[in-house]
Amino acid sequence: MKLYCLSGHPTLPCNVLKFKSTTIMLDVGLDTTSVLNFLPLPLVHSPRLSKLPGWISKDGNINLEKELKECAGRVFVDAQPEFCLPERELLDLSTIDVILISNYHCMMALPYITEHTGFTGTVYATEPTLQIGRLLMEELVNFMERVPKAQAATCWKNKEVQ
Numbered sequence: 001m002k003l004y005c006l007s008g009h010p011t012l013p014c015n016v017l018k019f020k021s022t023t024i025m026l027d028v029g030l031d032t033t034s035v036l037n038f039l040p041l042p043l044v045h046s047p048r049l050s051k052l053p054g055w056i057s058k059d060g061n062i063n064l065e066k067e068l069k070e071c072a073g074r075v076f077v078d079a080q081p082e083f084c085l086p087e088r089e090l091l092d093l094s095t096i097d098v099i100l101i102s103n104y105h106c107m108m109a110l111p112y113i114t115e116h117t118g119f120t121g122t123v124y125a126t127e128p129t130l131q132i133g134r135l136l137m138e139e140l141v142n143f144m145e146r147v148p149k150a151q152a153a154t155c156w157k158n159k160e161v162q
Contacts, residue, residue, distance in 0.1 A: 006086035007031065013106060014086035016096065025099040030108035031084035038081040039069060041147040052078075080144065085112050094118030101125035104133035111137065 007014035012029025039049060055068035055075050069078045086109055093113060098121050101107045107129065113119050125133070 023096045025096045027106035028109040029106045034084045035081040039076045097121045099123045104129050107133040
């Protein structure tokens with residue numbers, strides 16, 4: 001028997017249990033703490049946010065003022081927020097036979113697993129868990145679509161910038 005922990009967040013579990021020829025995923029939590037590094041997505045245009053100064057490195061070699069903004073001594077990414085998905089490189093997620101969902105908080109990463117990994121197994125959850133989880137997912141998607149960012153930021157992800 002082997003147990004893999006695919007989540008780095010203690011309250012958003014994503015564990016995989018391999019027992020004989022069966023692979024079971026226990027919960028699929030989505031870590032949203034990475035959103036704290038992004039500028040807010042205001043529903044109404046905010047002149048204060050649009051006038052924030054761009055970030056330039058102290059030595060002046062790296063100029064990402066279109067992607068990074070500075071506010072109150074912190075640097076924020078000016079792009080569509082990104083979430084921390086469960087670890088996908090540790091094992092082949094298409095080999096999972098069953099996903100067991102314990103509550104609606106622990107199913108937010110389910111679409112990433114079922115749509116992008118070749119998962120063909122079965123998902124088990126109670127009906128209330130499914131309904132509330134579906135509502136939360138739809139609300140998150142609607143909010144992201146309602147307030148799109150014009151530019152995509154990718155240069156800030158380079159190791160030399162971080």
